[in-house]
Amino acid sequence: MPELPEVESLRLTLSCTVLGKTIRAVEIRRSSLREPIACELSTALVGQQIKALARRGKYLLLRLDKGTLVIHLGMSGSLTHRVAARGENSLACGERRSELATALPLDPKHDHLQLSLNDGTELVYNDPRRFGLFKFVEVEDANSLPELKVLGPEPLTDEFNQAYLAAKLRRRKAAIKNVLMDQRVVAGLGNIYASEILFHAGVRPTRKAFSLTLREIGRVVDGTKTVLARAIDAGGTTFRNYLDSRGRPGRFASSLSVYGRAGESCPRCLGKIRCIVLGQRSTFYCPRCQK
DNA sequence: CGCCCGACCTGAGAGC
DNA sequence: TGCTCTCAGGTCGGGC
Known part of the structure; x- marks a missing residue:
């Protein structure tokens, strides 16, 4: 499904909404994507702040405190940012709200993974065909990863001439x-x-x-x-x-x-x-x- | 190394 | 209504 312009649009809109937010909870509902989502993902992500959003080819990269979240939407993936389905309590109850907020996926069959953020919103990865990729690597510069290392130049830079x-x-x-x-x-x-x-x-x-x-x-x-x-x-x-x-x-x-x-x-x-x-x-x- | 093809997985829509 | 077939924005691995 998504090619460079779709991933870039996603990066731009998410930059306005999730930049600086902290991951409070992770829920993996189905882990079998292009490669299995590591079960240690939850413990690795909780508490980390989203420092920057980048893109390389069709890969979306979320820079966190201690590493990078590498996301590829495959053929049918999407990443949506929405207000938590439950937990409409006051900010004073923030902790409780984040526990409650993990309920009720809008699309229970294909909402495979959900990141609950500290402002009561959530980032949901949905992918019916499961050709996508969602993994965390403990490196600042994700370009050293095998998937990214082989990529040619970015088409919108002067390197592509x-x-x-x-x-x-x-x-x-x-x-x-x-x-x-x-x-x-x-x-x-x-x-x-x-x-x-x-x-x-x-x-x-x-x-x-x-x-x-x-x-x-x-x-x-x-x-x-x-x-x-x-x-x-x-x-x-x-x-x-x-x-x-x-x-x-x-x-x-x-x-x-x-x-x-x-x-x-x-x-x-x-x-x-x-x-x-x-x-x-x-x-x-x-x-x-x-x- | 480059090229070509099938495999991976599921849903939507067409046609019967 | 329900079955079967085809197609879908991507990537990987095997065979030649």
Whole structure:
């Protein structure tokens, strides 16, 4: 589900609401995600303050006093911040409230984990398909983790530029779309934005990566930065079920040029948008605009 | 090493 | 109503 713009939107909204809060209680209802949630997670987190929120590719990183909480939303995950379902007592009863607040998940089947914070609110991790990741590591700099170490540059930094991408594509004969989705080449692009970026660049998704001209590579870099920035401005894309930390959908879906629009008219030439399968994923493009 | 495919898991929606 | 089939925004590991 979530690609870079959705995770970045999540980071921005959570920065306004949970930064500086302290974790009072942890409840794990189901631990079997991509890798099992460690049962020591509770004791490790309780009492720690949320010092900063960062993002690397599609990973959300919560910096705590003594380490980092690494969160990946997989295909269907969401992280929502809400007022505790119970415990509407006065602040003087804060301790009791935090005990009461652990009750009543809104979605008992998929609210797998809940962090109760010191202001009576809670952060809930929900993930029907359980492809996500939720783990605590006792290191300041999570970039040393194996998952993060292999990631390519952040697409919105200067490190991701025409020369860099040209060097990466030179020897690769896979389709350009698949290479853009390779997290080692550039971090954070997934199935929706890969199609959108290639539309913006006027490059057909099936083109072998090495066959792109320097000019085309420049347009791919430019399209990446433009599309991602606009999507972040709109709070991300809700195509099926992505929700931000307030449980609201992103507003970028209506700005998608080709994704999910097979048979509709191309916004540029009014030709018919086509859907093909590439690397077992649906891929959308305009046969006339994308060469 | 790079490429391609299936596996992981569950829910929603279409079609019968 | 209920069954079956397909598809879904990601990542990993195995085979070639």
